Amino acid sequence: MDPTTMIGLIGGTLTTVSFFPQVVKTWKTRSTGDFSYGMFILLMTGILFWIAYGLLMHSLPIILANMVTFLLISIILAFKIKYR
Amino acid sequence: MDPTTMIGLIGGTLTTVSFFPQVVKTWKTRSTGDFSYGMFILLMTGILFWIAYGLLMHSLPIILANMVTFLLISIILAFKIKYR
Numbered sequence: 001m002d003p004t005t006m007i008g009l010i011g012g013t014l015t016t017v018s019f020f021p022q023v024v025k026t027w028k029t030r031s032t033g034d035f036s037y038g039m040f041i042l043l044m045t046g047i048l049f050w051i052a053y054g055l056l057m058h059s060l061p062i063i064l065a066n067m068v069t070f071l072l073i074s075i076i077l078a079f080k081i082k083y084r
Numbered sequence: 085m086d087p088t089t090m091i092g093l094i095g096g097t098l099t100t101v102s103f104f105p106q107v108v109k110t111w112k113t114r115s116t117g118d119f120s121y122g123m124f125i126l127l128m129t130g131i132l133f134w135i136a137y138g139l140l141m142h143s144l145p146i147i148l149a150n151m152v153t154f155l156l157i158s159i160i161l162a163f164k165i166k167y168r
Contacts, residue, residue, distance in 0.1 A: 008137035014130025021122030034118035038105030046098025053092035053145065061137065062146075 005061060012065030019072040032080035040077045044070060089145060096149030103156040116164035124161045128154060 001009075026032055047070045054062030085093075110116055131154045138146030 004137065004140040007133055007140060011130050011133030011137050014126050014133060016130075018123045018126030018130060021120040021126070025120040026118070029118065031118050034110070034113065034115050036105040036109040039102045042098050042102030042105070046095050046100075046102060049091055049095030049098060053088065053095050056088040056091060057141075057143070059141070 008059065008061030009064075012061040016065050016068045016072070019069060019076070023072055023075050026076050026079050030079065030083040032076065032083060035076070035080055037080070040073065040080070044073060044077075047073070089143075092143065092145030093148075096145040100149050100152045100156070103153060103160070107156055107159050110160050110163050114163065114167040116160065116167060119160070119164055121164070124157065124164070128157060128161075131157070 047066045050062060050066040051070075054060075054066060131150045134146060134150040135154075138144075138150060
């Protein structure tokens, strides 16, 4: 694997993994009042564009990171909708 | 501008702008208890790797989006540190 892809995958892994402690915290507390709905809508739409960009750029880090992040953010949003 | 870069810039603008309603909400409420510190550390380190990846890939969307996002997340973190 070339060093550039490696750096991208490290970045992608970190930014993706960053949502895990948030999912765990939200799972435990069921508290999501501090999150903004506007953030979810913009973030998730943006991530879909990033996935398209990653496919067009043939960039594995962009595709992978954004797909997993989309899933994790969906979980947090589901908690916000359920326990608002 | 080629369509691929355009799609990347739309994605970058959306995911970056998504933090604005969050910054505004946090600014107003001063409430950051629902955010996880672990998320901030991983997210910000990951973003630095993304910026490096963007520079190596000569990808304007990746560089721009991540620089602005880093700044916005720093603001939310500053509120969390100040009003914990």
